[in-house]
Amino acid sequence: MPTIKQPWVPSQLAQRARLASAILAIVFGLCGATVVISDPGSNPAATHPLFELDCRAGGPYDADARLQKLEQWRSVAGPEAPELQGQWLYCRATALEMTGELDAAYASYTDAIDAFGRLPEPAIGAIKALLDRSYIDYLRSNDTARYCPDRTEALRLAREIGDPEALIAALNQKAFCFARRPEQLAEGLALLDEALELAQAADMAPGELGMIYNATANLYRQNQLLEPALTHLELAYQAWAEEDDRQDMFNMLHGLIQASTRLGKWEDAERYLARMRELTARSPSFEDFPFFIELNAGTLAQARGDHAEAILALDRALALEHTTPERYFVAMAQSMLAHSKFRVGDVDAAVGHARAFLESTEVERGTPELLAAQAIVAYGEDRSLQAMQRLLDMLDAEQETTRQRLQRNTAGQAAIHNRRLEAFESTILRERLANRDLQLLQAQQSERNARLFNTLVGVTAAALLVLVAFLFWSGRRFREHARTDALTGIASRRYAMELAERLFAQSLSAGRPLAMLLLDIDHFKQINDRYGHDIGDRAIRSTTEEVGKVLPADAVFGRMGGEEFMIMLPGVVHKEALVLAESIRRKVSEHSIHVDGIAVDLTISIGVAEYIADITRLDELYRIADQALYAAKHQGRDRIAAGAA
Incomplete structure (x- = not known):
């Protein structure tokens, strides 16, 4: 399922501050609008009704009607008013994305970023446009090299602006960029820890926490740490269920089914699939839900070796491919159908699905799925040697995949251990500093005692007795000080x-x-x-x-x-x-x-x-x-x- 797109909602305090002092950054909630001004009264663009629109992709509005409304304001959204132009382009991009016109939406996001870039100060609108443009790159390629540069820039701007909601969104999306490199797992988890701490400190809505839990699950899943991935996917599902956010609930169920299937937890996967069907039954407006139900049903059946059932489910999925823009999953359905139909002896159909998979732009070079498809096509064309070569290549690729999974799991566990070790070492360092201070206090006390003793040398026996009594009392008090925490009175x-x-x-x-x-x-x-x-x-x-x-x-x-x-x-x-x-x-x-x-x-x-x-x-x-x-x-x-x- 796609990376979760989660808008942020600025706090009421931020909105009141905007009205009271006309500070530089003005944030209008879910639409992500940003205007940089010195005085609201001196900038007519700041009061334009465009800034009151909910411009989320997937927001509660009709996209076609929104595009018509935006055309009425095209003439006022010129380059002379970059804040208004940027917002107009951003709202247009999200509406185009909702209609499925991803190329036009991508271009409009790019123009919005350029418009916001002409403002004298960084704008939250630029962050929104960067994150949403990166989402389209994700849908098209599922390639971090394509979609992560925008997220890096969005995080840089968010840190510069300092808005908590914007920073949480940017941290969360940037964390997805570390999913495929186990040596960077700790770095990705650190970003999510920062986002979670910000969200909890700001007492944000459950949906914000769900977004962070989902990103954490993704990091764990990509590094073959499937048990913690399941835990965080369930946490994300429960968080979004509190808001009845059905799209994100569905996405989490998809992840839960996939992870449970890979772990061989068939009953859990069946339970999540039943929950997915129930959610779809009460959510008829989400057109691609049925496609993903059948895709998941086919995945589960194939994993259990029931190829006849897998074929039925995957055929139903391909019949619904027009309902989803996510071509990567359509390609994977073709790959799985080729596999299952070949296993039941329907070679001609298997070859057709394998060719459809190979023609997809979403195919990753060198993967076992690619090699299996090439082997099936070669077999269907009576090229036995090439088919056997591809089969052997596939076995090599599977061994390499298994090796990489083990390495990812090991590296991931090591990264988590190193994070905890660093925290423990930091605690030890603090203790050493505290002990050094205690030793310094002891040395200072000993020095004072020595000076006092030298002063009292030669006085009467009574004075010596007083000195002995003092030293005894001082030593006992020091021992008590070393044993007792000064602030609380309990044990040190x-x-x-x-x-x-x-x-x-x-x-x-x-x-x-x-x-x-x-x-x-x-x-x-x-x-x-x-x-x-x-x-x-x-x-x-x-x-x-x-x-x-x-x-x-x-x-x-x-x-x-x-x-x-x-x-x-x-x-x-x-x-x-x-x-x-x-x-x-x-x-x-x-x-x-x-x-x-x-x-x-x-x-x-x-x-x-x-x-x-x-x-x-x-x-x-x-x-x-x-x-x-x-x-x-x-x-x-x-x-x-x-x-x-």
Whole structure:
């Protein structure tokens, strides 16, 4: 299915700011309009009704009627008013795209980009036009070399403008460009992490999150990490279902069927296909839905070896090919039909479909599908040697494809591991800096003690006793300082890890249950940035107090640095740890801190890990809990997740 085209909707705050101060960038919601002005009253183009139109491709309007309306305004959308001209060209391009005139739409997007480029400041309209033009390149070629340059430029403009909605859209679309190079998986995921963080901070609609989940699934799927791909496709489907966005729901079902089929999860694929049929039945306005139903049914049947059923479904799909502009999938239907008809002995029909596939411009050179089609044609023309050569070439290509899939899977797993390792190393570096500061404090304290001792040398025995008492008190206080976190009063990281090692050693020797919880305050950076570090400190203290209210007496509770905490629970099994974690999460979420009369709500994410016999080191238990915490964060925060060894 195509890359999701997702418009962004500027916030009401941005719209009020436009009216109040006439700032440079004016954003009109889903149509993506942008006008750069110094004063709304001095620029008549800024008030033109064109800017009030919903210009989305796929928006709730009649495309032919829209084109007629735009022709009425052609004379005023000249080069002397680049903002108006750019918007006119953009609206015309989206309407042309809806009518299926992709060449004309592409040209109009290009002209819109040129018009917006004549403005004195970067325009959000240019970002929209670049992303939509890249989408047409995607439909035509499915080639990153064709559609990614526009997305790179759109991301550059979005960062320069700084509009959150535009930046999220550009980040999301750019991430698709890293789907086919496993060594760049971490870079693509980093873009999507940034987009997800922006969307959650801005409390954007579920559809925005769905767009990001879909892009994440695409990265995982292209790198043969199909299980996480399925998870994110389901998340995207649920997000768009909240808005009843049927096109995007359908797209996610397509991805779920394809991934489930590749994993051999036939029942799951059948369930998703049934869901796709139900969605199509209540969405008659989406003309190409039936084509993709039959394509997916044929794909599933062929994967299960039922070639007769595959032929029926794929024949029905080709009968509907006029309903979809996506020629790549039409070509794949021809390829699959050639394969299945050859397998049932219908050689003449198989040759016809193979030739149709080979004549398609969407055919990728050197693929197993291409070689199989060439082998079928050669066999049908009694060129046995060439057919056998193509068959052997296809076997070589399949082996190469399998090797590349294994490499992608390995490289993808390594990229994810490296991301986590970098985060862990960053934490270690922060701890080393904290330890260095602690050592400096210790050295300074020792120096003060030495000066005091030298001053008191030679005084009376009573003074010496006072000095001894002082040194004893000072040393004890320093030890307490090293063991206690100054901000919260709970165990410091070093002391908490020391106690955790003791508890782990006891569990290791006696087989006693032990659980570890890792907690992290959600959106802590936004709290610091918005309210200041004093409020951030209050948030940390408040979280510590609320968590302490529900902990058992023998629990070890320590601050690991920043907004992260660790809890060790001796004698607690996995189920009890999950129940306690949920109590902690609920306790924190029910408590707010107040800033100038405004309540600031706090939530936390928790990762839970349980000691089992296979775990022989504390750092293994810590890693499992940290992975669970990462999963809780990635699933939307304010939740708990259980780790697995």
